[in-house]
Amino acid sequence: MAHDSHDAHDSHVYVPEIAVDREGKEHVVQGWQGDYEGGKLGFWLFMLTEVMMFGAMFLALTYYYTLHQQDFLIASASLNRWLGGFNTVVLLFSALTMGLGLLKMRHGDVKGAKLMIWTTILLALVFLGVKAVEWTAEYHHGIFLGLDALQSGNEHSKPFGQILFFGMYFTMTGLHGFHIIIGIGLMLWLLKRINAQKVTPDHNILHFNIALYWDLVHLIWVFVFPYFYMIGAGDIAGGVVHGH
Amino acid sequence: MGKSYFDETHCAIGHPKSTFMQWMLTVDHKRIGIMYAVVMFTFFFVAVAAALTMRFELFSPGQQYIEAQTFNQAFTLHGVIMIFMFIIPGIPAVFGNIVMPLMIGAKDVSFPRLNWFTFWLYIFGCIVALTSLFNFNISEGEVLFKFADTGWTFYAPYSLNTDTNVITTLVAGFILGMASILTGLNFLVTIHRLRAPGMEFFKMPLFVWGIYATAWIQLLATPVVGITLVLAILEKYFGIGIFDPSKGGDPVLFQHLFWIYSHPAVYLMILPAFGIMSEIIPAFSRREIFGYRTIALSSASIAGIGYLVWGHHLYTSGMSDTAKVIFSFLTFFVAIPTGIKFYDWIATMYKGKIILATPMLWALGTIITFAVGGLTGVTIAMVGADIHLQDTYYTIAHFHYAMLGGVVFLLFAGMHYWFPLVFGKMYNETHAKIAFALNFIGFNVLWFPMFIAGYMGMPRRYFDYLPEFQIYHQISFIGALIFVTGLIYMFTVLIRATKNGKPCGPNPWNATTLEWHLPSSPPPLENHTKVPYVDFRPYEYHHGQPVVKFDENMRRID
């Protein structure tokens, strides 16, 4: 939608139009072409749907946290807090580079903007790399979707609360990671559009919206991280417990 | 006469020469609306056929024509098509697209290419749903269809255990949901950004208010069911445990998440329908609408309260009594803004010059059928009564009186109202009125006996029944035949009119809103050649005549 709003179509160009009221005063008619505010509003509305999606998942998570508090704390304590924390900082810096990129673009520094977008992509890849290390480690500890520990009725089965915790953990961090991948795709596309001069300092709605998207991905992590990694931190187990 | 939007169009990609490709790639909101209508009504008749099959089977107790399992698949098919492919895109996708931009004086929706993409996303979702229909095994000379047999609600844990093709249906539901979200998003931005100069929110036609309230529901409620379906898919593939009781998952949570969307969804269906009613009543009473603001705000408050009442679907699920009481209490509130609208419409007609044209007949018929549907809804909002009536034909009759007798009847009313706008031709009113009479009588004969059967204990979705219910099923069957005849008759009248109808000019109904003040009929490609300055209310009549008049430059001349 970001794309639509500024990419004027040769056959469909906006002809400035004026409506005249009874006193003879003139009023500009807003067209859909080149509507910066409309593009921004549209993208924010799209992000609200993401908020509702993750909101619903957090609702499911909280539902089971209420039913199985102790199991959730034990399961949470077994996650690797330092890797999660490292990723938090990585995303934090990537949000900064993305924001600075937009700032540079708006002030005419296209080259600097592109550099910042590449940095953001790099940080996003680091995030995914750490995620992969984490999931691999968990897999080797026998905790992964489909493994015995997360099935019911065998000797490795974990209690219900922990099965649900890890089920939601893989679902939510997985979907978040999926958003990171989409984000990398969007940034690559943005670079292509900048090179094609379709995104310029004066026509930056696409850049603006992708920066918003990246902030949203960061925002979701801001809640995902403490909910999975930190709630068990104050538990009797104390400190960092690696695996099992 | 200038070119209409049937003669030329803008396309999403390139400038194709063939008419067919011009339709496939069009970004014009009017053409997209027509394409939605064609696809939706095709599916509508498929679902009607499934329903009629069930009626045949239920004509007498015991098994006659189809297997019990096929019956389960038939009502799932009926529900999935009617809900996800017909009534949820429904009025917004057809008339929201065609009429809403015309009403606010816009050249198109805010994101025309997104609109085009959304249409094809919808088609893609339909195709995915249909693939599960054509997925079958042939064993020992018998064809075994694998279409889902869960009912359109996909309740866990059965939907997670059945070996039919639930996953494709869930994926289709997710895709169709995305299409619905994007439609709502597009309309919200359009209504916020592209209103003609001077048109404040309280000068918008009431149909636009209906679409606006609906769009908020599409935008904020649909993602919840989207993620629920995704979680169900992940559960089925990876066993994340979330809805599976054998791993501690709670099926009641599925019901919560499912109805958090699916209850607001019924308001998503009815609000634009109420909008159509609010257009037709003043136009054919030749009187300014009574209580404009109360109607507009009641749309907004129905949308708002609609988010808060989903739990009345869960009274028998084992939900806590505390929550039941809260939900019952909140549910009663929805009846208030709805009641306000009804009294406003009736007050509008009082002392008006009522013209009984076909759209008005449909609107008046709906006042009766929807009143029955709405009031029976209040009875089952009570926890005590609902324990008895849940999952019986009473609920089915209530739902169909509200949805078919409310939403679909008003969709038909809108079709008859805006038909001359869209095609520039008028259908044969005598035939259209006969079709209305058949539909209205058939509808009541079909559904009313179900209230009684349900009250006496006939459960829904059952393949077989006790002999004492036979009389109700047989009356229903006769009603179904009349109703289907009426439907076919009505569509024949309209389709014939697209070819043979008499040209009728831009404003055959003498209506006041902007879509009737286009320069030519059918409308030109980019709608109003001149956009008016809106310093008037949408339905101004004086002594039965429209107050606001424009010259050819769309400047007021009264």
Next chain:
Amino acid sequence: MVTSYLIEKVGYYKVLIGLLLLTVVTFSLPEVVVSKYTFSAQMFIATVKAWLILMYYMHLKGEKTIGWSVLFSLLIVAFFFSIVMIDVNNFQYTDVSHITSPTK
């Protein structure tokens, strides 16, 4: 032009420092407060961080229509949470339910 660029740039760094500090608090908090409150404390910090990101990185400050839309959707989510939590906290069949007291 150049000065406004600098001011905005400094703004980004200020928010970054704020977020980093809060991340440090996230990690050190469980050592300080009683474990009973860890959950609420963590969620509180997350909310503060989210607010900083929304207001400054996402430029929500001064956006009227968008601001109200965001608030509206957050209120709806809050309502979903409160009702579902009321329901699950008043669950009447804890002793007999398979999912809350699984048969061993």
